[in-house]
Amino acid sequence: xxxxxxxxxxxxxxxxxxxxxxxxxxxxxxxxxxxxxxxxxxxxxxxxxxxxxxxxxxxxxxxxxxxxxxxxxxxxxxxxxxxxxxxxxxxxxxxxxxxxxxxxxxxxxxxxxxxxxxxxxxxxxxxxxxxxxxxxxxxxxxxxxxxxxxxxxxxxxxxxxxxxxxxxxxxxxxxxxxxxxxxxxxxxxxxxxxxxxxxxxxxxxxxxxxxxxxxxxxxxxxxxxxxxxxxxxxxxxxxxxxxxxxxxxxxxxxxxxxxxxxxxxxxxxxxxxxxxxxxxxxxxxxxxxxxxxxxxxxxxxxxxxxxxxxxxxxxxxxxxxxxxxxxxxxxxxxxxxxxxxxxxxxxxxxxxxxxxxxxxxxxxxxxxxxxxxxxxxxxxxxxxxxxxxxxxxxxxxxxxxxxxxxxxxxxxxxxxxxxxxxxxxxxxxxxxxxxxxxxxxxxxxxxxxxxxxxxxxxxxxxxxxxxxxxxxxxxxxxxxxxxxxxxxxxxxxxxxxxxxxxxxxxxxxxxxxxxxxxxxxxxxxxxxxxxxxxxxxxxxxxxxxxxxxxxxxxxxxxxxxxxxxxxxxxxxxxxxxxxxxxxxxxxxxxxxxxxxxxxxxxxxxxxxxxxxxxxxxxxxxxxxxxxxxxxxxxxxxxxxxxxxxxxxxxxxxxxxxxxxxxxxxxxxxxxxxxxxxxxxxxxxxxxxxxxxxxxxxxxxxxxxxxxxxxxxxxxxxxxxxxxxxxxxxxxxxxxxxxxxxxxxxxxxxxxxxxxxxxxxxxxxxxxxxxxxxxxxxxxxxxxxxxxxxxxxxxxxxxxxxxxxxxxxxxxxxx
Numbered sequence: 001x002x003x004x005x006x007x008x009x010x011x012x013x014x015x016x017x018x019x020x021x022x023x024x025x026x027x028x029x030x031x032x033x034x035x036x037x038x039x040x041x042x043x044x045x046x047x048x049x050x051x052x053x054x055x056x057x058x059x060x061x062x063x064x065x066x067x068x069x070x071x072x073x074x075x076x077x078x079x080x081x082x083x084x085x086x087x088x089x090x091x092x093x094x095x096x097x098x099x100x101x102x103x104x105x106x107x108x109x110x111x112x113x114x115x116x117x118x119x120x121x122x123x124x125x126x127x128x129x130x131x132x133x134x135x136x137x138x139x140x141x142x143x144x145x146x147x148x149x150x151x152x153x154x155x156x157x158x159x160x161x162x163x164x165x166x167x168x169x170x171x172x173x174x175x176x177x178x179x180x181x182x183x184x185x186x187x188x189x190x191x192x193x194x195x196x197x198x199x200x201x202x203x204x205x206x207x208x209x210x211x212x213x214x215x216x217x218x219x220x221x222x223x224x225x226x227x228x229x230x231x232x233x234x235x236x237x238x239x240x241x242x243x244x245x246x247x248x249x250x251x252x253x254x255x256x257x258x259x260x261x262x263x264x265x266x267x268x269x270x271x272x273x274x275x276x277x278x279x280x281x282x283x284x285x286x287x288x289x290x291x292x293x294x295x296x297x298x299x300x301x302x303x304x305x306x307x308x309x310x311x312x313x314x315x316x317x318x319x320x321x322x323x324x325x326x327x328x329x330x331x332x333x334x335x336x337x338x339x340x341x342x343x344x345x346x347x348x349x350x351x352x353x354x355x356x357x358x359x360x361x362x363x364x365x366x367x368x369x370x371x372x373x374x375x376x377x378x379x380x381x382x383x384x385x386x387x388x389x390x391x392x393x394x395x396x397x398x399x400x401x402x403x404x405x406x407x408x409x410x411x412x413x414x415x416x417x418x419x420x421x422x423x424x425x426x427x428x429x430x431x432x433x434x435x436x437x438x439x440x441x442x443x444x445x446x447x448x449x450x451x452x453x454x455x456x457x458x459x460x461x462x463x464x465x466x467x468x469x470x471x472x473x474x475x476x477x478x479x480x481x482x483x484x485x486x487x488x489x490x491x492x493x494x495x496x497x498x499x500x501x502x503x504x505x506x507x508x509x510x511x512x513x514x515x516x517x518x519x520x521x522x523x524x525x526x527x528x529x530x531x532x533x534x535x536x537x538x539x540x541x542x543x544x545x546x547x548x549x550x551x552x553x554x555x556x557x558x559x560x561x562x563x564x565x566x567x568x569x570x571x572x573x574x575x576x577x578x579x580x581x582x583x584x585x586x587x588x589x590x591x592x593x594x595x596x597x598x599x600x601x602x603x604x605x606x607x608x609x610x611x612x613x614x615x616x617x618x619x620x621x622x623x624x625x626x627x628x629x630x631x632x633x634x635x636x637x638x639x640x641x642x643x644x645x646x647x648x649x650x651x652x653x654x655x656x657x658x659x660x661x662x663x664x665x666x667x668x669x670x671x672x673x674x675x676x677x678x679x680x681x682x683x684x685x686x687x688x689x690x691x692x693x694x695x696x697x698x699x700x701x702x703x704x705x706x707x708x709x710x711x712x713x714x715x716x717x718x719x720x721x722x723x724x725x726x727x728x729x730x731x732x733x734x735x736x737x738x739x740x741x742x743x744x745x746x747x748x749x750x751x752x753x754x755x756x757x758x759x760x761x762x763x764x765x766x767x768x769x770x771x772x773x774x775x776x777x778x779x780x781x782x783x784x785x786x787x788x789x790x791x792x793x794x795x796x797x798x799x800x801x802x803x804x805x806x807x808x809x810x811x812x813x814x
Contacts, residue, residue, distance in 0.1 A: 001646040003638035005602030009721040013115060021735055022074065022117040026527050030071040034528050035062045038536025039079040039503045042103035047110045048584050049592040049622055050576035056607045057573055057616055058535050059116045060683060063717035064676050067741035073528055074117055075510040077124035078104050082499040086430035090463050096430045100127060110594060115603045115720050122513045126502030131509060133453035134519035135501050136435040138551065141558055143446050147191040154264055157183045162464025163427040182288040188425035188495060192550045196220050196417040199549055208570040212541045219542050221418025226250040226402045228411040230259065230311040232271055233319050243311055246333040246416050251397035253315045254386040255361035256338040259322045263287035264330040271322065273308025280305050280324060287326040295326045302327060302350045314410045315387060332418055348376040361386045424498060429462035429471040431496030437483060438491045451484055470494045503544060504551040507531055507566060526562045534567040577621045592622050604719035605631040611683035611718060633691055634722055640698055641708060641726050657704040662748055665707050668693040669744040672714055685785055690715055692778040710742045758783045759810040760792040776803040783809040
C-alpha cells in the first residue's frame, strides 16, 4: 500500500481538531509545561519555509513533553496592529481590519497544515476589542502607578507616513525612500527607567543565550562614575553658567581638553558667540535629520562646530573650548560630555580631526607601552600628569577624585543608565486607543474601567491628516465626547499605542483568553506561569523582551502575577535561507512556499527536513534535493510496517528483543532523549539517529514488534501524522500523542566511547567521540554533522566515504 501522505495528514489533522486533542486544562496531578512561540505578525505574503522551523521545534518539545507526562500548554495568536497593515490599507482603500483578518486566516491555515499540536481554542489577536480592552486596562495600572506621563521630547518624525518612528524603524523607512526628521512633540512616555536596575539584576536568573542577555545589559547600559560641574567662562548667563557632565572616568579629568554638547542642548543658544552663530545654527538643523542610531555609530566620520565659548576644568582651572557634535545626544546623560581624547576612541577621532590637544593622563601598568599620538589608551592603568592622584591605579584614583569633588561641592559619585523612558505613542489609526480624555481646562483624565474597551471608530477614511496628529484627530464624532464622571465636554486622546503594547503581555492572556472580568485569573496564572520555553528570532532580542519584562514586573509589583520574570528559558532559532544562500525575499525570487512543499512531499517531510538541515540555531540554505531524501526515508518507514496490500509486514514478530536488537533500541532511545533534552535541542542528530535505527532494523530477518512500536513513538514528535497512522494500524488505541515516551536501560546500552579522526580528502580536519563499534553509516552521518567537517564539504559533491572502524572517517569531495 502506497504512503499517501496527503490523505493521512488531512485525516489526522481533522481528528485532532474534532477531538480537541491538544486543548489544555489545569491539572494539578501533572507537572505543567508552557511552550510558546514569539507572537507572529500575519503579513499578506504568508509563510515561507523559513518560518516553520521555530514552530516545528516548539511543537517537537510540546509533543515530547506530553509523552513524558507533562500537562502542556502550546497556544498561538496574532500580533496584528502595526504600520504595514495601515499603509497597505491607505494604498488599497481596504480597511486594515479586513486585510489583517485575511492574513490571519491564511497564516492559520498554513500553520494547521504543518500539523502543529496547538490549542486553537486559546487563539487571540491584538486587534480584537476583547483583547485590547485589557491592553488598555494594563496601561491604566501603569498610569495610576505614576509610570505613564506626557512630555515634549525630540522624536523621529516621518511626514509621509504621518507618524513618529522608533529608532529601530528608521533605517527601514529611509531605505524605502521616506524622509525622517527630528522634531519636538508631546508624547506619552512610560517610566521603564524606574525598573532599570531590576531589569539588569534579574537577567542572572534566566536561562537565556548569553549574547541576548549581554544585548539587554548593553541597552540598559549601567555606568558607575561621577557627575562633574564645569563653570562656563565669561559673562553671567542668568544662573545657567554651569555645565554638568557624567563620566565613568573621573580620574581622567586632567586630560579633558574640550567639551561637547548635543546639538539640542538648551544652553547652546545662550553660550554661542555671535561670530559662530551661523555655523552652529546650520549644524543644528542638519543634526535634526539624523536618527539616534546613525549618531551612535562609532565608525562614522566625526563632525562638529565650535561655539566660541569656553568652560573651566574644575581640577586645574584651565579654559577648554565647547563644541557641539551629533555624536552626543540629549537623551543620554546630561547631553554634554567632557572629552578626554587621550583615553576615549570617539574623542580621539574628533580631536585628531579638529587639531585639539591630546594629553596623556593614564599610562599602562607594568612594562606595557602606549602612544596616544597613534591611538587612545582606553584601559585601566596608572594616573600621570594628574595632580594629587598621580601614581595611583585607576580604581583608587576614581575614588579619590570623587571624594574630592564631593568635598569641594563640584560633583558627586553616581550611577547612570543608558536606558531611556519608553516613547509609547504613535500618530496612527491602526493601534490601540488610549483610555484617556482631555478636558477643556487642560485636565488629563484616565477613563473609568467600565468604559473599556475604547474602540476604534468605524470609518472609511484613515489617511494622515497633515497636522502631525493621528488620523483619529480628524474623526470629530469620535474625538468629541463627555467625561463620564462629570458630564463635562471632553476630547479623546488621539494618539494610539505602539505595536509593542499588545505583544507585551499576550503570553498571560493565553492562560485565560475568554475571561471578560479580569485579564487573567490568578489561580490559572499561578499554575501555568512562567513560560518554560520561549522561542523566536534574535531580532527581538532587545526591545520586545525588555518591554515584556518591564510590564511583567509592574504587574508583579501590583500583585497580578506571581513570578518576577515571564520567560524562564529563551531560544533563538536560526534562519533558513533560499537555495541561493540569500535571505528569502520576493524581490530576489528565492521564496519557497510551504504550501507547495507540503503538496509535493507532505507536512511530515517538511518538519523532518527543517530539523535535519543542521543545528537549530544555525543559518542554513534550503535544499529541494535534500527534502526528497527525507521523503524517501518516510516512505521507507511506511514500507517497513505496511505491505502493498495494507497488511502489517510479516517480518514484525511478537518476540522479546534480545542481544543486538535490544542494545540498538535502548541506544537509540537514549541518544534521541538526550538530544531532545540537550540545551541546544539537537533535533538534526535526532533525525540522524532515526535514520540509522531504521537502517539497522530493516536489515533484520525478524523484527521484534517492540522495536517498531518504539520507532513510532520516537518519531511521533517529529513526524506526527505518519506516527498516528502507523500507531493505529499496529493496533494502538486513540492517539499516539499521549503514549508514554520510551525509556532506556543504561545497562543495556553498553556505551563505550572512542575518538574518531575526521578527514576530508585525506587531511585531518576534526575529531569526534562516538560509541565503540558505531555502524559505518551512522559514523559518517555524525562526522558530517561536525561543524569543522561541514565547513569543508558543504556545497561540494561527495565522491567517496571511507571508514576505518573505531578510528577514522575520510570523506572525499570533488
